[in-house]
Amino acid sequence: MLRKYLSSILLATALCTGTAYAGDVRFVVPPYSSETEPFFKEVERDFEAANPGINLVLEFTSWETLNQKLTTDIAAGSPPDLALIGTRSLTDYAAQGVAEPLDAHMTPAFKDVFIESFFSPSMIDGKLMGLPFAASARAMIVNTELFEKAGAKPPTTWDEFMGAARQISKLPGTYGFGLQGQGVEVDAYYFYALLSFGGRILKEDGMSALNSPEAIAAAQSYKQLIDDGATQPTPTSYGEAETFALFKQGKVGMVFTFPMLIPQIKKEAPNLKYEVLPIPVKTTSATYGITDTLMMFSGAKSKDEAWKVIEFLYQDKYRAAFDEREGLLPVTKAVAASDYYQKDPDMRAFTALLPVAHFAPLIPNFDQIADITVRALQRVYLGEETSEVALNRAATEIDVLRKK
Amino acid sequence: MSTALSHPPLLPLAGEGKVRGIFRMFRMSRAFWLILPGLLLTALVIGLPILILIWTAFHEVSRFGVLLSFNGFANFADVFADPLFYAALLRTIVWTAAVVLGTLLLSLPVALILNEDFAGRGFARLLILLPWSVSLTMTAVVWRWALNGQSGLFNHLLLQLGIIDTPIEWLGTAPLAFMVQIAIAILVSIPFTVTLLLGGLSSIAGDVYEAGAVDGATGWKSFRHITLPLLKPFVNIAIVLNVIYIFNSFPIIWVLTQGGPADGTDILVTYLYKLAFKFGQLGKASVVSLMMFAVLLVFTVVYAALQMRREET
Amino acid sequence: MGLFTRSRPIRSLLCWLLLAPLIALNLFPFAVMLSTALRPRDEIFINPQRWLPSRLAVENFSDMWTSVDYGTAVLNSLYVAVASVALVLLVGIPSAYALSRYDFRWKRKYQLFLLITQMVSPIVLALGLFRLFVWLGWIDSLDPVAIVVAAFNLAFSVMMLFNYFSTIPRDIEEAAWIDGASATASLIRIFLPLALPALSVTAMFTFVEVWNEFVITLTLVRSSEHFTLPLEVHALASNLYELKWHHIMAAVLVATLPVTALFMWLQRYLVGGMAAGAVK
Numbered sequence: 001m002l003r004k005y006l007s008s009i010l011l012a013t014a015l016c017t018g019t020a021y022a023g024d025v026r027f028v029v030p031p032y033s034s035e036t037e038p039f040f041k042e043v044e045r046d047f048e049a050a051n052p053g054i055n056l057v058l059e060f061t062s063w064e065t066l067n068q069k070l071t072t073d074i075a076a077g078s079p080p081d082l083a084l085i086g087t088r089s090l091t092d093y094a095a096q097g098v099a100e101p102l103d104a105h106m107t108p109a110f111k112d113v114f115i116e117s118f119f120s121p122s123m124i125d126g127k128l129m130g131l132p133f134a135a136s137a138r139a140m141i142v143n144t145e146l147f148e149k150a151g152a153k154p155p156t157t158w159d160e161f162m163g164a165a166r167q168i169s170k171l172p173g174t175y176g177f178g179l180q181g182q183g184v185e186v187d188a189y190y191f192y193a194l195l196s197f198g199g200r201i202l203k204e205d206g207m208s209a210l211n212s213p214e215a216i217a218a219a220q221s222y223k224q225l226i227d228d229g230a231t232q233p234t235p236t237s238y239g240e241a242e243t244f245a246l247f248k249q250g251k252v253g254m255v256f257t258f259p260m261l262i263p264q265i266k267k268e269a270p271n272l273k274y275e276v277l278p279i280p281v282k283t284t285s286a287t288y289g290i291t292d293t294l295m296m297f298s299g300a301k302s303k304d305e306a307w308k309v310i311e312f313l314y315q316d317k318y319r320a321a322f323d324e325r326e327g328l329l330p331v332t333k334a335v336a337a338s339d340y341y342q343k344d345p346d347m348r349a350f351t352a353l354l355p356v357a358h359f360a361p362l363i364p365n366f367d368q369i370a371d372i373t374v375r376a377l378q379r380v381y382l383g384e385e386t387s388e389v390a391l392n393r394a395a396t397e398i399d400v401l402r403k404k
Numbered sequence: 405m406s407t408a409l410s411h412p413p414l415l416p417l418a419g420e421g422k423v424r425g426i427f428r429m430f431r432m433s434r435a436f437w438l439i440l441p442g443l444l445l446t447a448l449v450i451g452l453p454i455l456i457l458i459w460t461a462f463h464e465v466s467r468f469g470v471l472l473s474f475n476g477f478a479n480f481a482d483v484f485a486d487p488l489f490y491a492a493l494l495r496t497i498v499w500t501a502a503v504v505l506g507t508l509l510l511s512l513p514v515a516l517i518l519n520e521d522f523a524g525r526g527f528a529r530l531l532i533l534l535p536w537s538v539s540l541t542m543t544a545v546v547w548r549w550a551l552n553g554q555s556g557l558f559n560h561l562l563l564q565l566g567i568i569d570t571p572i573e574w575l576g577t578a579p580l581a582f583m584v585q586i587a588i589a590i591l592v593s594i595p596f597t598v599t600l601l602l603g604g605l606s607s608i609a610g611d612v613y614e615a616g617a618v619d620g621a622t623g624w625k626s627f628r629h630i631t632l633p634l635l636k637p638f639v640n641i642a643i644v645l646n647v648i649y650i651f652n653s654f655p656i657i658w659v660l661t662q663g664g665p666a667d668g669t670d671i672l673v674t675y676l677y678k679l680a681f682k683f684g685q686l687g688k689a690s691v692v693s694l695m696m697f698a699v700l701l702v703f704t705v706v707y708a709a710l711q712m713r714r715e716e717t
Numbered sequence: 718m719g720l721f722t723r724s725r726p727i728r729s730l731l732c733w734l735l736l737a738p739l740i741a742l743n744l745f746p747f748a749v750m751l752s753t754a755l756r757p758r759d760e761i762f763i764n765p766q767r768w769l770p771s772r773l774a775v776e777n778f779s780d781m782w783t784s785v786d787y788g789t790a791v792l793n794s795l796y797v798a799v800a801s802v803a804l805v806l807l808v809g810i811p812s813a814y815a816l817s818r819y820d821f822r823w824k825r826k827y828q829l830f831l832l833i834t835q836m837v838s839p840i841v842l843a844l845g846l847f848r849l850f851v852w853l854g855w856i857d858s859l860d861p862v863a864i865v866v867a868a869f870n871l872a873f874s875v876m877m878l879f880n881y882f883s884t885i886p887r888d889i890e891e892a893a894w895i896d897g898a899s900a901t902a903s904l905i906r907i908f909l910p911l912a913l914p915a916l917s918v919t920a921m922f923t924f925v926e927v928w929n930e931f932v933i934t935l936t937l938v939r940s941s942e943h944f945t946l947p948l949e950v951h952a953l954a955s956n957l958y959e960l961k962w963h964h965i966m967a968a969v970l971v972a973t974l975p976v977t978a979l980f981m982w983l984q985r986y987l988v989g990g991m992a993a994g995a996v997k
Binding site: 026031034057059061063072073077242245246248264269 | 758785848851940955961964
């Protein structure tokens with residue numbers, strides 16, 4: 001009997017073998033919304049039907065745990081074949097030599113599918129390390145009904161924006177501006193103001209520019225809105241989902257967002273009257289954008305099969321479905337030329353901002369830098385520190401990382 | 405019936421009775437074979453990771469977990485130079501003390517009430533123990549939604565009851581969020597603690613009270629002089645186990661605030677998890693793991709020593 | 718030994734009144750789950766909030782079930798729980814038996830060792846565990862999760878079993894030995910049937926613990942096809958831009974109700990079980 005125990009334990013230990021088989025393509029996907037999983041599952045089904053013998057294994061993980069998962073997978077010596085990542089993380093992977101250059105796989109015809117300019121963020125040392133997968137430039141969405149009620153005019157300048165926010169807040173149970181103060185993109189939400197004030201995320205020399213007068217003034221103007229009661233109370237408990245929910249409820253006049261909110265509004269608040277406008281201008285017409293990249297790992301076990309998945313995924317049919325369902329901007333020419341993006345006024349308003357969009361800088365340790373930035377901003381929003389103190393310290397902390 | 409004092413401690417360290425029969429000669433080896441599977445399982449699963457952590461702690465580690473070079477105590481120095489570490493440490497102490505104390509103060513009366521004979525006692529006990537059956541992660545997820553400032557049902561309930569007149573943003577500021585998290589942690593720790601204490605109470609034989617009553621000890625007096633001393637070993641066990649569970653408790657804070665806003669609810673475990681799996685600072689994370697392990701080890705040894713002393717007297 | 722009064726009806730009322738606030742707080746999350754899981758999508762982020770939806774949106778369950786492949790998560794959770802419970806009993810019974818029946822040199826050391834394993838939490842070892850299983854090349858599978866979870870639950874189970882075993886008079890086994898049964902046979906035929914209540918309580922404990930386990934699974938499991946229920950719910954609640962609370966609460970309900978039902982049925986053994994060492 002005892003021997004049985006022991007042998008079963010030994011057997012269990014002996015059976016520890018890997019789970020990946022040749023012909024499997026492991027693809028890590030962080031979901032954008034609840035549409036993401038169903039979309040990729042359809043792709044999986046269609047792909048496997050069209051390519052018998054290749055098994056597409058989807059691994060969904062949240063954006064928050066994405067880099068954790070990938071780094072640990074790589075550490076485990078079993079990187080996935082493909083992954084969808086924030087372009088800003090690509091440098092980290094490329095620098096560690098785990099990203100596969102894609103130039104050898106690209107055919108001219110396939111290259112022609114893309115809007116050329118989206119390649120540049122993924123070019124590292126002259127090599128293409130990833131393919132543009134999703135792009136979003138942010139804009140302002142306003143609730144026109146609330147503006148009418150408050151007798152305010154949708155703003156174009158930052159001062160008008162501040163005024164309108166205060167004016168709308170005078171309506172009962174309503175807040176002028178939905179300010180996101182919690183979650184992954186608190187920094188992004190601040191960068192709109194920062195860029196509009198003429199500030200930069202990094203200086204020319206690559207050091208943090210958060211301690212610049214523009215950056216401090218931008219944070220100060222958000223804090224001013226909080227103090228004036230022109231934002232929802234306690235923004236630090238509002239992540240993007242909660243902030244957007246306020247807008248869908250018709251409780252805030254203005255939010256900064258990307259096109260993803262539009263399909264959600266149409267589904268959940270079909271009667272809401274809204275308009276898409278550029279980010280209000282302080283000194284500079286600008287917006288913040290984010291691109292996501294599809295990368296292949298150099299340690300991938302089935303590179304050729306993985307490339308088949310890529311080609312399959314970039315067919316117009318799937319690209320159009322993905323962009324429209326997620327509310328993202330097109331990265332391929334055919335989808336950009338489609339009726340949805342050409343005729344739809346909302347989408348055109350977003351696409352019009354692409355030329356002035358600043359994208360996240362491609363620097364290592366971005367996760368940690370974002371964490372430092374978010375902490376400083378939350379301290380400002382909570383009134384624990386002045387924007388000057390908080391941002392100066394954040395800049396110092398970031399510079400330590402930048403010098404590493 | 406044995407006296408109430410004879411109940412065994414958590415892991416009794418007492419020896420056994422007389423050696424009997426032909427089993428004397430096999431005793432050693434048989435016992436060894438019997439405990440071997442358990443020993444192997446725990447030694448491998450719990451011992452090996454510790455060795456790995458020690459090894460990692462003294463190396464420079466790349467973001468992707470490759471050990472680069474031996475770097476002595478550099479990771480330790482990094483941790484000790486990090487103000488976030490000290491803040492998390494301090495908060496961990498507050499967190500552990502507040503939750504354990506709160507749990508005990510609430511569990512004791514609840515256990516005493518449940519030990520009474522009253523109509524529907526079984527059902528009441530079931531309702532008290534209910535949170536035990538729900539995963540901490542899911543409890544935290546439910547509370548995160550319930551505590552939503554504008555649309556959460558908790559604010560709605562308090563408004564309905566007239567307890568508050570404007571919605572409260574429970575998770576927006578760190579001090580309040582931390583208090584809410586402590587309250588939730590107390591809530592989910594009560595079932596286990598009550599169960600332990602009930603076990604202790606049920607072991608106090610009725611004749612002890614009868615004897616006490618003869619001597620004039622009833623009500624509060626009987627509680628103070630009979631129940632409490634007899635319950636003490638169970639209270640001690642409850643304190644020790646809760647300190648361990650709470651010190652290590654991760655899901656409540658992680659799901660509700662991830663240590664935010666502005667790192668104001670970070671405790672050591674959330675700090676550790678961010679270091680290890682968000683920022684990829686594996687060397688530093690190993691050091692923090694080891695320090696937490698050392699704290700737990702000291703605690704265990706102190707506890708074991710207490711147990712042994714208690715048995716000798 | 719009535720703490721309050723000798724009149725049973727008044728005492729009952731008093732007891733219930735005193736327990737009411739805590740009971741209400743315990744039931745509150747269940748009310749939140751039910752109320753939210755049965756709402757139509759556009760009645761989630763509303764203000765003022767209300768408890769009852771305009772209609773019962775039972776389709777939330779099927780929508781959620783298909784959109785995230787929830788059945789797989791249920792099966793994964795079952796697999797890990799059953800495997801872990803089996804392993805804990807398989808390894809825990811001999812240990813507890815040895816502790817309750819034999820005197821051996823390393824007894825105290827073994828007990829101390831078990832105590833230490835009980836004090837260490839998965840989160841402290843998460844990084845080390847991950848690196849261990851990476852080294853073994855055994856990552857992203859449910860089997861290591863079951864083994865690790867079993868190891869972390871062993872000490873508590875051994876303690877519970879030990880407490881029970883100590884209450885079983887050894888005369889019974891000795892009588893069997895005298896009748897010529899081997900020690901192993903008497904263990905299986907005489908001892909274990911007597912210990913059956915203890916075994917089921919211990920099994921239940923472990924089952925609930927494993928069913929609810931989060932940190933180890935989060936660390937060792939990578940792909941969503943191996944997600945257990947807590948991981949799946951966590952993933953649903955970490956969607957960045959849109960939180961479908963009606964789906965999340967439906968998922969929580971599905972994961973919680975069976976275990977809660979099991980727990981309700983078995984909880985009466987808990988108190989007896991933990992105190993078993995004390996009675997007799």
